[in-house]
Amino acid sequence: MSALVRLGAAACVAVVQVLLVAGGGLLLLxxxxxxxxxxxxxxGPPVRQPLLDVVKLVSKQRIRPAAASPVFVAGPVVVAAxxxxxxxxxxxxxxxxxxxxxxxxxxxxxxxxxxxxxxALAALDTATPFGGMGASRATTIGxxxxxxxxxxxxxxxxPARTSNLPALVREGIVDxxxxxxxxxxxxxxxxLVVIVAETGRLPVDNPQTHLELTMIHEAMVLxxxxxxLALVTVGESARLALxxxxxxxxxxxxxVAPGRGAAELAVGSAVLVAKVAIAGIAIxxxxxxxxxxxxxxxxxxxxxxxxxxxxxxxxxxVTR
Amino acid sequence: xxxxGLGLAGGGGAGLEEVTLRPDELVASAAALFGRGFRLALVxxxxxxxxxxxxxxFTSGPPDRRVELHVVLDGxxxxxxxxxxxxxxxxxxxxxxxxxxxxxxxxHPLARRLVLHQHWPSGWHPMRHDAGDVPEMLDxxxxxxxxxxxxxxxxxxxxxPVHAGVIEPGHFRFSVVGETIVQMGxxxxxxxxxxxxxxxxRDPRSATEIAERVSGDSAVGHGLAYCLAVEAACGIDVPExxxxxxxxLLELERLANxxxxxxxxCNDVGFGIANAKALAVRERLFxxxxxxxxxxxxxxxxxxxxxxxxxxxxxxxxxxxxxxxAEVLDLARSSAVxxxxxxxxxxxxxxEAEEIGALGVVARASGLGHDARVAHPFVELPGGFVxxxxxxxxxxxxxxxRGDEVxxxxxxxxxxxxxPGAPRALGAAPARPHAGSGSGIVEGWRGxxxxxxELDDAGRLAxxxxxxxxxxxxxxxxxxLRDTIVPDFPLANKSFNLSYAGNDL
Numbered sequence: 001m002s003a004l005v006r007l008g009a010a011a012c013v014a015v016v017q018v019l020l021v022a023g024g025g026l027l028l029l030x031x032x033x034x035x036x037x038x039x040x041x042x043x044g045p046p047v048r049q050p051l052l053d054v055v056k057l058v059s060k061q062r063i064r065p066a067a068a069s070p071v072f073v074a075g076p077v078v079v080a081a082x083x084x085x086x087x088x089x090x091x092x093x094x095x096x097x098x099x100x101x102x103x104x105x106x107x108x109x110x111x112x113x114x115x116x117x118x119x120a121l122a123a124l125d126t127a128t129p130f131g132g133m134g135a136s137r138a139t140t141i142g143x144x145x146x147x148x149x150x151x152x153x154x155x156x157x158x159p160a161r162t163s164n165l166p167a168l169v170r171e172g173i174v175d176x177x178x179x180x181x182x183x184x185x186x187x188x189x190x191x192l193v194v195i196v197a198e199t200g201r202l203p204v205d206n207p208q209t210h211l212e213l214t215m216i217h218e219a220m221v222l223x224x225x226x227x228x229l230a231l232v233t234v235g236e237s238a239r240l241a242l243x244x245x246x247x248x249x250x251x252x253x254x255x256v257a258p259g260r261g262a263a264e265l266a267v268g269s270a271v272l273v274a275k276v277a278i279a280g281i282a283i284x285x286x287x288x289x290x291x292x293x294x295x296x297x298x299x300x301x302x303x304x305x306x307x308x309x310x311x312x313x314x315x316x317x318v319t320r
Numbered sequence: 321x322x323x324x325g326l327g328l329a330g331g332g333g334a335g336l337e338e339v340t341l342r343p344d345e346l347v348a349s350a351a352a353l354f355g356r357g358f359r360l361a362l363v364x365x366x367x368x369x370x371x372x373x374x375x376x377x378f379t380s381g382p383p384d385r386r387v388e389l390h391v392v393l394d395g396x397x398x399x400x401x402x403x404x405x406x407x408x409x410x411x412x413x414x415x416x417x418x419x420x421x422x423x424x425x426x427x428h429p430l431a432r433r434l435v436l437h438q439h440w441p442s443g444w445h446p447m448r449h450d451a452g453d454v455p456e457m458l459d460x461x462x463x464x465x466x467x468x469x470x471x472x473x474x475x476x477x478x479x480x481p482v483h484a485g486v487i488e489p490g491h492f493r494f495s496v497v498g499e500t501i502v503q504m505g506x507x508x509x510x511x512x513x514x515x516x517x518x519x520x521x522r523d524p525r526s527a528t529e530i531a532e533r534v535s536g537d538s539a540v541g542h543g544l545a546y547c548l549a550v551e552a553a554c555g556i557d558v559p560e561x562x563x564x565x566x567x568x569l570l571e572l573e574r575l576a577n578x579x580x581x582x583x584x585x586c587n588d589v590g591f592g593i594a595n596a597k598a599l600a601v602r603e604r605l606f607x608x609x610x611x612x613x614x615x616x617x618x619x620x621x622x623x624x625x626x627x628x629x630x631x632x633x634x635x636x637x638x639x640x641x642x643x644x645x646a647e648v649l650d651l652a653r654s655s656a657v658x659x660x661x662x663x664x665x666x667x668x669x670x671x672e673a674e675e676i677g678a679l680g681v682v683a684r685a686s687g688l689g690h691d692a693r694v695a696h697p698f699v700e701l702p703g704g705f706v707x708x709x710x711x712x713x714x715x716x717x718x719x720x721x722r723g724d725e726v727x728x729x730x731x732x733x734x735x736x737x738x739x740p741g742a743p744r745a746l747g748a749a750p751a752r753p754h755a756g757s758g759s760g761i762v763e764g765w766r767g768x769x770x771x772x773x774e775l776d777d778a779g780r781l782a783x784x785x786x787x788x789x790x791x792x793x794x795x796x797x798x799x800x801l802r803d804t805i806v807p808d809f810p811l812a813n814k815s816f817n818l819s820y821a822g823n824d825l
Contacts, residue, residue, distance in 0.1 A: 040596035129477040133806070203657060206590035210484040211810040213477070214588075291657040292590035295499060295807045 009260040010098035014088035016265055017097065021087045021245065024273060025237035026050040028244070028280045033208075035284035050237065057230035065126045065223055075122025076228050080235035082115035083242055091166040092245045093268040094257035095173065100166045105153045108165060108246075109146070112239065116142055116198070119232075123220035130212050134219025137295065141204065141216065144302035145194045148309050152194065155187035155312030156250065165246070172253035179253065182319065186312035188251050193305035195247060197298075199240040202287040204298060214292070241276060244283075248275040335385040336552075336759075346376075346391050347401050353378045353387060354406055359677065359690075361761065362770045363413035364785030365421040368449035374400055374423065375785075377759055377772055381695030386759060393423065402428040409677035409792050416791075420447040435509050435824065438462050446514060466505045469495035474502060477806065481510050488820035492809070499805040504798045508823055515825040519784035524550045524773070525624050527781055531771065532619045535788055535822030539615075540566075540573040541764025542771070542822070543622045546784065548698060549773040551747075552758025556625050561745035563699035565627035568736050569618055571729040572633070574765040576605040578722040578729075579645055581817050585719050586652050588811045589661040594652045601644045608633060608641075626746035635734055642730045649723045662716035666812030668800040669713055678796040679789035680767020682816055685721040686713035692763035702735025713800075718815040754779055766790060766819065788822030 030047035037044020064072065086108050089099045097103060120139050123131035157163035159181065160171050172179045197204045200217035212219060221232050249256055255271030257264035293301065341349055350360075358378040366373040376389040393400060402425035404411035414425035415434035422445040425431060436446075439457040446454070474497055481489035489510035495503040515534055519527050531546030532539040544566055551558055583598020606616040612629050613621040621627060652658050668678070673686040683690055684707060691707035708724035710717035757774040767789030776782040797816050804812055 036592070040593045041600070042596055129475070132475075133477065202590050208592070209588075209590065211588065212484055213479060213809050214807040214811075288593050289655070290590075291586070291655055291661065293657055294661055295805060297660070 013094055013096075013260050013265065014098050016269060017090070017092050018084055018087050020093065020269055020272065021238050021241045022084070022234055023051070024276070025239075025241035026054060026234065028241050028276060029237050031277055032280050032284035032287075035281045036288055039285060039288040050233070054230045054233055057225075057233070058227050060226040062226040062228055064225075064228070065128070067127060068223075069125055071118075071125040072122045072223070073228075075119050075125075076224065076231035076235060078118035079115040080231050080238070082111050083235050083238040086111050087238060087242050090242065090246055091169040091249055091256065092242075093265055093272055094260055095166050095170045095249075095253075096257075096259055097166060101164065103165045105157065105163045105165045105168065106150070109149050109153060112198075112243075113142070113146065115235065115239065119220055123223075126223045128223060130215070130219045130222050133213075134216055134222075137216045138220060141197055141298060141302065144299055145197045145305070148190055148302060148306040149194045149198075151306055151309030151313060152187045152191045155183050155190075155309055155316055158313060158316045159183060169249045169253050169256055170258075172250065173256065173258075179251070181316070183312045183316035184250070186308050186315060188247065190305040190309035190312065191247055191250075193301065193308070195240075195243045196283065197302060197305075199236070199243065201283060203290045203293045204301070206292045244276050244279045245272060248272075248279050335381075335383060337385075337387045338390060339387065340390045340392065343391055343393060343400050346389065347403065347406070349389055350376065350378075350403050350410070351406055353389075356380070358385070358387065360403070360407050360409050360413070361768070362759070362772055362785055362787045363410065363417065364772055364783065365417045365423055365447070366774065366783050367421055367447060371395055372398060372421070372423065374417065375757075375772065376403075377770070379696065379761065379770075381692075382697075384696045386696075386761075388757075388759075397424075398422055399424040399426050401426050402431075404428050404430075407677070408675055408795070412791065412795070419445065421445050422448060432465065435512060437509060438464065447517065464507055466493045466507075467495075467503055469503050471497070473497050481507075490820055494806060494809070496806055499807065501801050501804050501806060501809065504801045504809075506794065506798060508794065508820060511821055511824045513821075513825065516784055516786060519773075519781045522781050524554070524775065524779070524781055527784070528622065528624055529619070531784075531786075532622075534786055534825065535790075535819040536617065537577055538573065538764045538766065538769065538788070538819070538822065539617045539619045540569045540622060541762050541766070541769040542786070542788070543619070544570060545760040545762040545764075545769040545771040545786075546773070547622055547624050548760025548762065549758050549771040549784070550624060550760075550775070550781075552760065553756040553773050553775050554754075554758075554779075555756070556747050558625060558698075558747050559745045560699070561741040562626040562747065564736050564739055564741065565629055565743070565745060566622055567699045567701065568633070568733055569613070569621045569627065569629075570762065570764070571733050571736075572605070572609060572612070573618055574729045575641070575645075575726060576602055576609065577765040578726050579605065579648070581814070582645070582648060582652070582719065582722050582726075584814050584817075585662070585715070585811065586648075586658060588814050589658055591652065591655060591658050594648055594655075594658075597644070597648045597651065601641060601648065604641060604644070608637060623746070627744065628746070629743040632737060632743045633733065635737055638730055638733055638737075642727070645723075645726050649726075652719075659716065661808075661811065662719050663712075663714060665715040665808050666800040666804045666815065667712070667714045668796055670711075672799050673713070673796060676792070676796045676799065678767075678793045680763070680793065681718060681721055681725070681765075682793050682796055683767065684708065685710045685717035687711045690768070692761045692768040696761040696768075698762075701732055702738070703731065705732060715811055715815040764789065766817070766822075767793065786822075786825055788819055788825075790818035790820075790823040794818055794823060 029050040034044050034047050089097050089103045091097050120135040123135040205216040224232050257268030358380045361379040362377040364375045372393040374391045378387040417423045419435040439459045441455050477494040480491045491507040493505040518530050532543040534542040579598050580602050583595040586594035609618050610616045668686045670687040673683045710721045755777045759772040762769045770787040772785045774782045
C-alpha cells in the first residue's frame with residue numbers, strides 16, 4: 001500500500017512539474033516579450049499571447065514538405081518528449097522528484113542534447129537551404145556549448161562528490177556556504193551563458209527576427225506548421241523554463257519543497273514560478289541592451305563560458 | 321495650377337547643350353564627355369512619332385553642365401553602338417533599352433535580358449509605339465542564368481522573391497562556402513509596371529501624382545525631378561520662394577527616410593530598442609508631414625510651377641526632432657556589439673563605387689562626393705552647404721553618413737526657415753503649351769533622381785524617362801558582399817536600402 005502511495009505521490013509531483021513547465025514556459029515567453037516591449041517603450045502583446053498562439057496552431061492544418069521522412073515528423077516529438085522527461089524527474093518544485101536517485105546531471109544534459117540533435121536532423125531532412133543552414137549553425141554552437149555544460153556539471157559535482165541533481169540542490173539548502181562558493185558561482189555563470197546560447201536568446205540568436213539568413217534556431221523550424229509547430233513551440237519554451245528552473249534552484253535553492261506533500265508542493269510551485277519569472281525578466285532586460293553578435297564572434301563567447309566553468313572546477317580543487 | 325497652357329521658350333536650363341549625332345559618331349563623343357568628367361545620368365529611347373531616337377544625358381557639376389546626345393537610328397536595323405566598354409552604367413541602360421525597345425547594343429559584352437523576365441515573349445518590346453496589348457506570357461521553364469560556382473563545399477542559398485517581412489520582391493542567389501559569400505546574384509525586376517508609359521499622352525499638370533508614386537518613399541524626390549523636367553521643357557519660371565519650399569520638402573523627406581534606416585539597421589542586429597525609438601521619431605515626422613502637406617509622405621507639396629504647404633515647420637519642432645534622433649544615434653553608438661557588427665561589414669571601395677556609378681548615400685559613404693544639391697542646384701542652399709562624406713565604405717560608414725545627413729538636413733531646414741516668405745508660392749500661369757524637352761535632377765534621399773520629359777506640339781507629355789538612383793546602385797551591392805558572411809547579408813542590404821519599385825519601372 002505504502003509503495004502505491006509513494007508511486008502516486010511521485011506521479012503527482014511529475015504531473016505538477018510538467019504542467020508547470022509546459023504551461024509556464026509559454027507564459028515565460030510572454031513575460032519576456034512583455035518585458036522587452038515595456039523597456040522599449042511599447043505596449044507589446046499580452047503575456048498570454050504565446051499560449052493563444054499555440055492553441056491557434058493546434059487547430060490549424062498540418063502541412064509537411066512532400067519529401068519529409070519520419071525524421072522530420074519525429075523532430076518536434078523528441079524535443080517535447082525529452083523536455084517532458086527531464087522536467088518530470090528534475091528537482092524543480094521539490095528536491096525529492098520521482099526517480100531522484102537516478103536524476104544525474106550528466107544524464108539530464110545528454111537527454112536534452114537528444115532533443116537538439118533530433119531537431120537539427122529534422123531540419124536537414126527537408127533539404128531546404130534554410131534548414132541546412134540553421135542546422136549547421138546550431139550544431140556548431142552546440143559543439144561549443146556542450147563542453148562548457150559538461151565542465152559546469154563537473155565543477156558542481158566535484159565538491160559534492162556526486163553528479164546527482166537533486167543532491168546538488170539539497171546540498172545548497174543544507175549548507176548555504178556551498179551556494180556562495182567561488183566554484184559554484186563561476187560554474188553557474190558559465191551555465192547561464194550556455195542556457196542563453198542553447199535556447200537561442202540574444203546576443204547569440206534573435207528569436208524575434210524575420211530575416212531568414214540571420215536565423216539559427218528559427219531557420220531549423222521554418223518548415224513546421226500547425227500542430228507540429230505548436231509542439232516545437234511548447235517543447236522549446238519548456239526547455240527554456242526547465243533550464244532556468246534548474247539554474248535558479250542551483251543558484252538560489254531556498255523555497256524548494258523538501259518532500260512531496262500537497263502543501264509543500266503548492267509552496268514550492270509558487271516559489272519556483274517567482275524565481276523563474278525573475279530570471280526570465282532579468283534575461284529579457286539584458287536582451288534589450290545587447291545586440292546580436294556576429295556569428296563568428298560566438299566561439300569567443302562560448303569559449304569564455306568553457307573557461308569560466310574550468311575555473312570553477314579548478315577553484316573547487318583548490319578550496320577543498 | 322490654373323491657366324490654360326504652359327510656358328513659352330523651349331529648351332532647358334543654362335548649362336544645357338544638345339547635339340544630334342549619327343550612330344557611328346556616338347562612341348567618340350561619349351568618350352570625349354567621359355574624359356571631361358561627365359557622368360551618364362540617363363539614357364532614354366523614343367519610339368514614334370518619327371524615327372527611333374536615343375537620348376543620352378551626360379551631366380557634370382558644379383557648375384551645372386548637361387549635354388544631351390541625340391542619336392537617330394536608321395529605320396531598319398534598330399542597332400546602336402554600345403558604350404559598355406566606356407561606362408558600366410551605359411551597359412545597364414543599353415540592356416534596359418534592348419528589352420523595352422528592341423534596340424540592339426552592338427558590341428555589348430552581356431547582351432541579355434535585364435528588365436523582362438524569361439516569360440515575356442521574345443521579340444515583343446513593351447515600349448514600342450506599335451507594341452499593342454500585352455501578349456500572353458510564355459513560361460518556357462528556361463532557368464535564369466545565375467553564375468554557378470563550382471568547387472568543394474560550395475552550396476547555394478536561394479532567398480526570395482517572397483520574403484518573411486514586408487519587403488519588396490527580389491530574389492538573391494548566394495554561392496557560399498561555410499558562411500562566406502563567394503558570389504551573389506540578385507534577380508530583380510519582379511515589379512515591372514510600365515510607369516513611364518503611363519505618362520505618355522497626359523497633360524503635364526496631371527502627371528505629378530504619377531511621378532510621386534514611382535517609389536513610394538521618394539514622393540518629393542521623384543515629384544520634384546519630374547516638375548523640374550517639365551518646367552525646363554516649357555520654360556516655366558519658378559519663383560525663388562517656391563524653390564526654397566521645395567528644398568525644405570526634400571530635406572523633410574530625407575529626414576524621415578534616414579531615421580527609418582538608422583532604426584532598421586539597429587533592428588537588423590537585434591538592437592530593437594533603438595529601432596523602437598527611431599520608429600517613434602519617424603511617426604512624429606510623418607504626422608508633421610501630414611500637417612504640412614496633407615499627406616504623411618509629403619505628396620502634393622511640390623506642384624508644377626511651385627510648391628504648396630499648409631504651414632511651415634517651426635524651428636522648435638525641428639529642434640525637438642533633432643534631439644530625439646541624436647538620442648537614437650547615441651544609443652546605437654553606445655553599444656559595442658552594434659558597432660562591431662557595423663564596422664568592416666560589406667565594404668564598397670571608392671574606385672568600385674565610381675566604376676559602377678553608384679549614387680547617393682552609398683557612394684558618399686565610400687568617399688565619393690557627388691551630390692545633386694551641389695552639382696545641379698535649383699536653389700542656393702544656406703550656409704555654404706557641403707555634402708557629408710565617409711571614407712570606409714562599410715555598413716558603419718553608411719550608418720554614420722545617414723546620421724551626418726540628418727544633422728545637415730536639419731541645419732538646412734533651419735537656414736531655409738530663416739528666409740521670410742509664405743508657405744505657398746506658384747509661378748505665373750504660363751501661356752500656350754508647345755513642344756519641348758527638359759531634364760530635372762534632384763538629390764533624393766537615396767541619391768540623384770533624374771527625369772527627362774518631352775512634350776509634343778499639343779503640349780502633352782510624349783515621353784518621360786525616369787532614373788532612380790537604385791537602378792545604378794544595385795550592382796554595387798553584389799560587389800560589396802565579397803568576403804561578407806551570409807548572416808550579415810540582411811544588414812548589408814539594409815545599409816544600401818535600394819528601391820525595387822524605382823529600379824523596375
